[in-house]
Amino acid sequence: MTDAVRIELSVNGRRRTVDVEPHHTLLDMLRDDLALTGTKECCLVGECGACSVLVDGAAVDSCLMLGVEADGLEITTVEGLGHHDRLDPLQAAFLETGAVQCGFCIPGQLIAARAMLSLNPSPTRADVEEGLAGNLCRCAGYEQIIEAVLAAARDGNATEPRTPEARSTGDPAATPDARVAPQ
Amino acid sequence: MRAFSYERPAHLDDAVALLAEHGPEGARLLAGGTDLIIRLRDGTLRPKVVVDVKRISEIDGSIREAGDVLRIGARTTMTDIAADARIRRDYAALAEGAAVVGSVQIRNRATLAGNICNASPAADTSPALLVFGAIVVLAGPAGERRVPLDGFFVRSGVTTLAPGELVVAIELPLPADARGSTHVRRTRRRGHDLASVTLACLVSADGVTRIAYGSLGPRPWLVIDEAGVLADASASDAAKLERLEAMFVDASPSSTSLRASPDYRLAMLRVLGSRAVVAAGEQLRASGAA
Numbered sequence: 001m002t003d004a005v006r007i008e009l010s011v012n013g014r015r016r017t018v019d020v021e022p023h024h025t026l027l028d029m030l031r032d033d034l035a036l037t038g039t040k041e042c043c044l045v046g047e048c049g050a051c052s053v054l055v056d057g058a059a060v061d062s063c064l065m066l067g068v069e070a071d072g073l074e075i076t077t078v079e080g081l082g083h084h085d086r087l088d089p090l091q092a093a094f095l096e097t098g099a100v101q102c103g104f105c106i107p108g109q110l111i112a113a114r115a116m117l118s119l120n121p122s123p124t125r126a127d128v129e130e131g132l133a134g135n136l137c138r139c140a141g142y143e144q145i146i147e148a149v150l151a152a153a154r155d156g157n158a159t160e161p162r163t164p165e166a167r168s169t170g171d172p173a174a175t176p177d178a179r180v181a182p183q
Numbered sequence: 184m185r186a187f188s189y190e191r192p193a194h195l196d197d198a199v200a201l202l203a204e205h206g207p208e209g210a211r212l213l214a215g216g217t218d219l220i221i222r223l224r225d226g227t228l229r230p231k232v233v234v235d236v237k238r239i240s241e242i243d244g245s246i247r248e249a250g251d252v253l254r255i256g257a258r259t260t261m262t263d264i265a266a267d268a269r270i271r272r273d274y275a276a277l278a279e280g281a282a283v284v285g286s287v288q289i290r291n292r293a294t295l296a297g298n299i300c301n302a303s304p305a306a307d308t309s310p311a312l313l314v315f316g317a318i319v320v321l322a323g324p325a326g327e328r329r330v331p332l333d334g335f336f337v338r339s340g341v342t343t344l345a346p347g348e349l350v351v352a353i354e355l356p357l358p359a360d361a362r363g364s365t366h367v368r369r370t371r372r373r374g375h376d377l378a379s380v381t382l383a384c385l386v387s388a389d390g391v392t393r394i395a396y397g398s399l400g401p402r403p404w405l406v407i408d409e410a411g412v413l414a415d416a417s418a419s420d421a422a423k424l425e426r427l428e429a430m431f432v433d434a435s436p437s438s439t440s441l442r443a444s445p446d447y448r449l450a451m452l453r454v455l456g457s458r459a460v461v462a463a464g465e466q467l468r469a470s471g472a473a
Contacts, residue, residue: 005189022189022233025220045221046289047375058262058291064220065292066213068189069235112287133375134286 007071011036012080020067027051029067030077038078038107049135052108053077059115061134078107081114090114093152094145101139109135113149123153184224188232195241195322195351201234202347203324210234212349215260215292217285218301241322242351246270252318252354257296261285261308264295274355275466276364276383277311283368284308286375296350299335302342305398309336310383311366313395313405315355323348338401361388363466367455371442379443380451384459386467390414394427394456399434399448406430413460414467427456 004019011034020029030036030053042050044063051062054076082088087095090113100106109132116123116131123131128149137145192198202210211230213219214237222228236242237258244258246267253269264270265282284290284298284307298306299319309332317332324347332353335342344350364385370376381403382396390411397403412418412426431452436445443451 003188021186023184023186023223025184044224046217046285049286049288052288055291059288060291061217061288064217064289066189066216066220066233066235068191069213069216069237115287129373131287133373134288 005068005071007068009070009072010074012076018067022066022068024067025063026053026055026065026067026070026075027062029070030062030075033067036077036079040104040107042104043136047134047136048105049108049112049132050105052111052135054080054111054115057115057118059112059134076111076114078110081110088114089155090117090149090152093148093155097144097148097151099141099144099148101137101141105135105137105139109137109145113152117149117153121153123150125150185226185229187223187230189235190232191235191238193238193240195239198234198236198239198349199322199324199347201232202349205230205232207346212236212300214257214294214297217289217293218297218303236349248357249354251357253357254320255295255353255355257294257350257352259295261290261293261295261298262287264308265290273358274311274315274364276314276366276385276463277308277355279366280307280309280311280381280383283366289375295353299332299353300342300344300350302336302338302340302402303397304339304400304402305377305381306403307366307368307378307381307397309403310381310395310397311364312353312355313403314364314383314385314393318354318356319350320352320354321345321348322351327351329354333405336402359387361467361470362386363463363468363470365459365462365466367459367462369443369448369451369455377442380448380455382452382455382459384456384463386414386460386463388467392460392463394430394459396431396434396452396456398442399431399436399452401435404433406433414464423460424453424457427453427460431456 004021006019008017018033030039040050042048046061046064052059053062056074090110094100112132112135128146190201209231211233213233213235243256245256261281261284265278271278298308312332319330319335321328366383368378368381378398381398385393392408392413395405413423436448438445
């Protein structure tokens with residue numbers, strides 16, 4: 001066993017200090033060390049996209065990135081979309097169009113869609129297909145998912161700015177997960 | 184995943200020293216990680232230390248002119264390459280190839296340097312790099328050296344990178360005159376898939392056509408039509424096809440790959456080769472030459 005490495009990063013707008021084992025992926029760290037279980041573990045080879053998160057605003061597969069690589073970076077998980085009392089417009093559109101069936105792939109779909117819309121607020125259907133090509137849905141809910149993303153884009157509020165500060169609440173040190181290092 | 188330690192050297196000398204200390208089995212380089220982490224997890228690689236190259240000051244993610252080449256730093260991702268205006272204009276086949284690697288999530292992490300070091304015969308950037316005459320800039324215990332990419336690939340997963348060396352940058356000679364280029368490929372489905380055939384074509388105003396193709400043997404192959412048959416508007420389609428077939432003589436698709444049968448790949452190689460020659464020629468004419 002090797003020693004854990006202390007890293008500092010921003011997760012959903014909150015500064016976090018984590019002692020992470022070098023062989024733990026960003027996915028492991030989010031789920032096991034930070035108790036953010038919205039991000040899903042599935043194929044572990046970068047094909048399904050269930051583990052997608054934003055790293056400095058870009059969608060990546062968190063199963064293919066080490067936790068230590070996130071040192072100094074800004075991570076957004078599905079928990080960072082919307083607010084506790086208000087859904088992100090994309091989340092609302094997914095519900096309205098019936099895009100959520102079993103739900104397992106949805107966090108990754110939402111993250112990929114958010115990343116695509118931030119670069120391209122008025123996507124064509126082909127743009128959405130390409131933007132979500134790295135996210136598989138085994139319920140085969142693709143039509144509804146694409147429809148939801150297009151609907152969110154049409155409503156024009158899909159790119160509502162969500163600064164980390166706006167989402168930040170409470171004391172970063174007052175986190176429930178035991179493995180977070182003292183600040 | 185088996186435990187390993189993690190090093191993030193700030194300077195090239197430190198990285199070279201780490202590689203020398205731990206040897207090729209003991210230390211593995213980490214850039215984008217999209218191939219490495221899969222193999223760390225499945226146990227095919229069991230290094231003692233993973234050396235992250237992303238914060239080495241001498242290795243950057245920039246794409247810039249340096250003398251008579253366009254220099255692409257080893258940290259440059261597929262997303263950066265596909266979006267770069269200079270590459271889209273002067274090295275269109277490379278931008279097109281980078282744009283179809285994996286998914287958005289993969290392209291945001293995967294680096295061009297990692298793609299060539301992984302040396303997959305199906306890599307979608309390799310054909311374009313070969314037709315543009317890419318040079319790999321390596322650093323190691325003996326200092327820096329430059330290797331033409333055609334002399335870098337050996338077979339799947341094997342390159343002429345010596346123990347203790349790492350890729351610092353990839354250089355593309357600047358275009359000497361007008362030209363057209365394109366990348367084409369065949370996959371089982373649209374979206375995220377590995378290529379059954381991946382091919383790039385570059386036609387220059389002097390009539391020379393360069394084609395490189397992958398997923399048809401242990402490494403991607405570069406072939407050149409110096410005679411100018413493929414770019415000759417007066418040559419018959421039959422003459423061009425005959426020339427292409429002669430150029431594709433080294434194609435040796437695996438009979439064990441599940442993606443496509445050898446016969447299918449060879450048939451598609453001819454089709455894609457012919458289409459790419461036409462498309463690259465159209466680009467050349469659109470650029471105002473010929």
